[in-house]
Amino acid sequence: MSLPVGKAGPSRRAELLDCLAGLVAIGLDVLVLVGGIQPLRLLFALAFTFFVPGRAIVTNWPRVERWSAVGMPIVFSLGSLTLVATVSLWLGLWHPMALFALVSAASLAGIGVGITRRRRACPTHLEQEREVG
């Protein structure tokens, strides 16, 4: 995934964070599929739990500044995963791996949408984008 050249700081940062989240999600998918090496899988799972689903949400917010771009994904990741895990538990549909596949796919989709939306936006607008979030 190539990074756009010459974009303003917030946009570049957003894409970097999106790429990072995407890599974590894909990496964990692979590790889960191949029954990955324990410490690595644990670390990827940790990064996923604390960042990826939230990033997929926050990347679609219009304007987010640096600390919010890091902090809010943590809250929304933990929140969303807690929600889906608990609801599946209450409903008697406790299938953590299926749930992971679902959340992972949704997160990648959300990140993809976020990247696409940003790229479709006029670059000049991106450069003028104000950090108000």
Add this chain to the structure above:
Amino acid sequence: MSSPSISVIICVYTEDRWDHICAAVESIRAQSRPSAELILVVDHNEALYARLVDTQPGVIVLRNQEAHGLSGARNTAVAVAKGEIIAFLDDDAFAQPEWLEFLTEAYEDSKISGVGGLAQPRWQTRRPRWLPEEFYWVVGCNYRGMPPSGAPVRNLLGGNMSFRREAFDLVPEGFRIDLGRSVDKRPLGCEETEFCIRLRERKPDVKLIMEHRAKVWHHVPGVRCQFSYFVARCYAEGLSKARVSASVGWKAGLSSERGYATRVLPLGAARGMADLFRGDIGGLRRAGAIVAGLCVTSGGYMAGVMGRNRQLPVVAALSTDDPPDTDDRRPAEEPRLGATWPPLGSWLLPASLALWAIGLSGAHVASLGSYGLLAAVGITFYAGLGLLVVSIGVELARAQISPLRLGLHAAALIMVLYGSAPLVYREGRYAWLYKTIGIVQYISAHGHVDRSIDIYQNWPGFFALAGWFDQVAGVSTPLDYAKWVQLVFELAALPLLHISYRSLALPVRQRWLAIFLYFGSNWIGQDYLSPQGLATVLSLGIVALVLRWMHAGNPSARGQEARGDMGRAGTPCSRPLVAGFALLFFIVTFVHELSPYILVTQLAALAVIGLLRPRWIVLIALVIAVAYLAPNFPYVYRHNGLFSSVGNFFGNLRPPVFSARPGASQAVIAHCELVLSIGVWALALIGAWCRRQSGQAVTGLLALTFAPILVLAIQAYGNEGILRAYLFSLPWAAALASSALLPTLDRGTLRAPLILACTVGLFLFSFFGDDASNVMSQAEVTTLLTFMEEARPGLVICALRDGPLSDTANYNEFPIAGVYGRGSIVGTGKAPPSVAEFLARTAEYATGGSKPAYVVISPVMLAYGKAYGGASPASFTALRDSLAQSRYWKEIVSNDGIVVFRITVAAAHMPRGAYNSKPAMGVP
């Protein structure tokens, strides 16, 4: 080439040194190579001046025409000196007859602008054995580690130095009057260092050398052989170095000192230790003096760096190229100052982490005693932590704040405070952690919750997340990662705190100081692998969301006040944001029982004072919280006494008491916890006052800080309500406290790192002091885990209800009871003579004889009993002996101090005896 003329200058200030002055003068008169003139400058002492004029013929006696102090006196003399070479001798030193001859010889090289000689101590009392030669500069003498004779040096030593006349033409302002003796009560110095550096700045090819053949002897009185003088002199040297660095830049100002601190002093310390091993006990003292001297000098430097802004006008004026009489007293210039800041953080931080790691690596945690980890780690652990606080102080005092560096420091502080325990202990701390693990295991194994088991199954959010995580991460039990969770939660809190503080428009230094204070005072340890841990992070996120996007301007505030408290007034709150808020709040309601209500109280307080828009989101939050509680209400009412503490605010305010007779160390720890908590809240109040005084709004922060306490009006939360209130109050109390410590919004004073150091010190006692009764060995965890997995379900009676039990998926089939301690079978009183029979009867009564019963004794229970006075070691011995001798119990596990007894069939047929009372107390 003709021999240059020499003026010798001796600066004097007190008649107390009359004999030394006379000796110095005589030594000059007796030189093999006579001086052209001898100048005595009297530093504002008329009696001494008159006495010298009367008694010293052939000597030029002058009054100091400049400011009081050595520098002014020297400048006065230089102004009238006519010699081509100007030499300086201290008034308490005397020169050897060839002194001037050797000095003059060195000037045959025309490139040499200054020559210094050797100053050797003349002890008036015995040479102190503890004073290392590396620190002889403390007594004004040459020290070990100086360059060899003839080698170029950065600066000369004031007691024995000489310069060509041209040097003073190049640096016409002479010696700085804000350096050197007498301008301060402290024994400051470095005026000649600063002069030499400026000389080199003006003429880079200037060459200064040492000529060791040119000797003087320096009188060292007894008072200078005392350790107190050593400390004062080191501190003053640090202060002086800071001032020199401010004037000439840190590179030049500390160029020699870096090599001295990194090469000479370590070698000196090693030499001292080697002397010790050779049988010289003084070697240890010298090594200690080197460490102490380095620390104190560094501290003085730090103090000088932080307090330097007060010296800036003088520094700026004297560091300019213009002479001081041009009246060009420019104010402090940030770029200039920024350029002079040493990159201390670049080595302080890694050095502190290295020391911390070394201290941890040598920790002896196999058998913890009083004060837990604190007594088990090496001194380098504390040195590392101290250095980290110093480094934080340096970063906060920088002219240009660097978020990256401060972020790294925050991460380092979190690592040191919350990463130490998981690094040194094989298993996670706290007995309750294992209960949490059991619930996660239950959910992973069963795939559903059973609301009748316990309250946790009614608030399953956290356990569901952990169960899901275990599967995705491919771990079989949370035991694999449990001990690291607290560290991860604390790291997660860092950006959330920053978002909130930024939204509150806290100035950047206060913002970071608040972050450091938060992590340095979050002692209650509730955010481990527990629902409270997750709820805390989520709650911080919700408050960050609210402050960032759902706040309103303070209507009672004016201009800056409104911005200062709640940032941008009237930011429109969109529907997705409200939905996001409601969803997050809903998640908190099924993660933790108390957190949503504390959160509602905080939000309500903000809404009441008009800082939250729309106000009705508080109502939404309350409805969500109550709606979740409603279906669970019967269970909570029945099992947890929901209304038993309503209205008992002051009773609920009391911190939990584990024992009426805690040990001495426990009393100290309890006091540390209390002082830290009250101290943070007191600082918050002072900070509120400071903010109000400076025109900043305080109501929002005050509401967030103290609203959690209101929850105690309706709930004691098992006597832990006050701890939870503290946890939720802490971020905002820390924000207010930072306003008290950095009230000027300018570069930091010494207050901030000092208070942070105190905070961290109290934190260490509060957080690690209990470890003896909180830490389980790997053998303990493994043995009891194996027992719980393999044993037939039944009643488990623990010697004390504190152990790594209930960490299996079938934890619900093993109800736990305690032998000793409040609310247990025997209680806090003395055990009956035949406690085994008593326990057997109790077990039979509780199980109806249909299930087995077990008695578990483990080391952590013993440690807990000793620490909190719940049960003495003798009680444990009595229990174990009684069980071993009883025919009603059979030992089935014995490993590394862990013993498990199982009830025998004989118990079912035991005769009814003296203990046929109702034994159900403490039995589930």
